[in-house]
Amino acid sequence: MTSGFDTGLPSSRQIQAMIKEQKQVEVKLISGETLNGLIRWQDQFCIGVVDENNESSIVWRHAIAYVKPK
Amino acid sequence: MTSGFDTGLPSSRQIQAMIKEQKQVEVKLISGETLNGLIRWQDQFCIGVVDENNESSIVWRHAIAYVKPK
Amino acid sequence: MTSGFDTGLPSSRQIQAMIKEQKQVEVKLISGETLNGLIRWQDQFCIGVVDENNESSIVWRHAIAYVKPK
Amino acid sequence: MTSGFDTGLPSSRQIQAMIKEQKQVEVKLISGETLNGLIRWQDQFCIGVVDENNESSIVWRHAIAYVKPK
Amino acid sequence: MTSGFDTGLPSSRQIQAMIKEQKQVEVKLISGETLNGLIRWQDQFCIGVVDENNESSIVWRHAIAYVKPK
Amino acid sequence: MTSGFDTGLPSSRQIQAMIKEQKQVEVKLISGETLNGLIRWQDQFCIGVVDENNESSIVWRHAIAYVKPK
Numbered sequence: 001m002t003s004g005f006d007t008g009l010p011s012s013r014q015i016q017a018m019i020k021e022q023k024q025v026e027v028k029l030i031s032g033e034t035l036n037g038l039i040r041w042q043d044q045f046c047i048g049v050v051d052e053n054n055e056s057s058i059v060w061r062h063a064i065a066y067v068k069p070k
Numbered sequence: 071m072t073s074g075f076d077t078g079l080p081s082s083r084q085i086q087a088m089i090k091e092q093k094q095v096e097v098k099l100i101s102g103e104t105l106n107g108l109i110r111w112q113d114q115f116c117i118g119v120v121d122e123n124n125e126s127s128i129v130w131r132h133a134i135a136y137v138k139p140k
Numbered sequence: 141m142t143s144g145f146d147t148g149l150p151s152s153r154q155i156q157a158m159i160k161e162q163k164q165v166e167v168k169l170i171s172g173e174t175l176n177g178l179i180r181w182q183d184q185f186c187i188g189v190v191d192e193n194n195e196s197s198i199v200w201r202h203a204i205a206y207v208k209p210k
Numbered sequence: 211m212t213s214g215f216d217t218g219l220p221s222s223r224q225i226q227a228m229i230k231e232q233k234q235v236e237v238k239l240i241s242g243e244t245l246n247g248l249i250r251w252q253d254q255f256c257i258g259v260v261d262e263n264n265e266s267s268i269v270w271r272h273a274i275a276y277v278k279p280k
Numbered sequence: 281m282t283s284g285f286d287t288g289l290p291s292s293r294q295i296q297a298m299i300k301e302q303k304q305v306e307v308k309l310i311s312g313e314t315l316n317g318l319i320r321w322q323d324q325f326c327i328g329v330v331d332e333n334n335e336s337s338i339v340w341r342h343a344i345a346y347v348k349p350k
Numbered sequence: 351m352t353s354g355f356d357t358g359l360p361s362s363r364q365i366q367a368m369i370k371e372q373k374q375v376e377v378k379l380i381s382g383e384t385l386n387g388l389i390r391w392q393d394q395f396c397i398g399v400v401d402e403n404n405e406s407s408i409v410w411r412h413a414i415a416y417v418k419p420k
Binding site: 005006009010011014029030061065067068069 | 256
Binding site: 029030031032033035041043044045046048049055056057058059060062063 | 079084098136
């Protein structure tokens with residue numbers, strides 16, 4: 001598993017906290033594109049992001065460069 | 071498995087719902103290219119997309135940045 | 141295995157059908173480059189493409205974004 | 211595991227030293243983007259970076275090209 | 281193993297034939313860059329390429345889009 | 351393991367020889383960027399490069415396209 005998650009890891013726990021606290025985040029992709037919004041869920045391969053227009057995206061972990069609270 | 075799927079995961083179930091409900095989606099690739107159409111099937115490595123011109127593509131999961139209903 | 145294949149998967153079976161039926165396909169790479177031609181074979185890591193000039197390429201699955209019949 | 215870490219590896223130990231010594235580092239991503247700051251933690255999939263504006267990012271290892279002390 | 285090789289696979293055998301027959305090849309990378317030369321060896325992660333200037337490179341399989349005889 | 355190393359592989363042995371002989375090398379990344387310098391160490395995920403300015407970088411194997419002695 002390359003980009004998976006394990007609930008005990010700092011990265012997974014921090015994302016879980018962002019979900020719980022409904023934090024506005026910036027999700028920067030390896031293509032350079034930025035998604036802004038809230039993270040709603042995470043699983044082994046993807047995270048769910050809801051943007052300013054209330055549109056939901058399934059974002060693949062392998063495409064994410066970094067996540068940063070705003 | 072990096073980009074695989076497991077029918078119990080939120081990401082897999084949401085894509086399965088998009089297939090069943092024949093939702094128009096935007097499939098954004100890590101190259102920046104966008105495919106618009108319906109998702110017809112998914113397997114461990116790929117998803118099948120049918121575009122506006124009724125053309126079918128086999129799209130590799132490793133190349134997908136995100137999928138977003140339209 | 142990230143980009144492998146399993147003869148039972150829809151993606152593998154569709155590519156196998158393209159090989160058998162000698163379908164003209166477009167192979168779009170994650171770099172944005174497009175290869176046009178026939179798929180001659182597939183294995184776990186690569187597919188073999190013969191282009192319009194009858195030149196054969198060994199194309200790595202990890203570099204493919206999508207395959208689309210023409 | 212592609213981009214994981216093992217506390218016994220030179221790469222993991224050097225990053226651990228950067229965390230402990232609070233070294234200013236440059237984190238160069240495969241997209242060409244550079245993050246400047248301190249590394250706060252590392253796990254199997256990610257490292258935590260705090261930048262000049264005291265903003266924290268979760269950076270995926272798969273997106274990192276290199277890390278260089280400044 | 282994502283980009284590995286297995287001596288029984290068509291892709292590995294074709295590259296082995298290119299090595300044996302000292303075929304001039306074009307190695308196209310996912311970055312768009314092209315290396316021209318002869319393949320000297322292959323292992324699980326890399327291939328060895330000697331270019332027109334008789335310079336040797338260790339090329340990672342994960343960075344290769346395709347290999348094409350010239 | 352995608353980009354790992356095994357001391358018995360030609361690629362690992364050649365890099366080990368470059369370390370021992372303190373060869374000037376060019377490390378070309380998949381982003382197109384080039385690092386010039388000496389390789390100091392390698393592990394399963396990374397190699398250590400010291401450049402002309404005597405600055406050390408931890409370079410991830412997954413980001414390397416090729417290594418070429420100068």
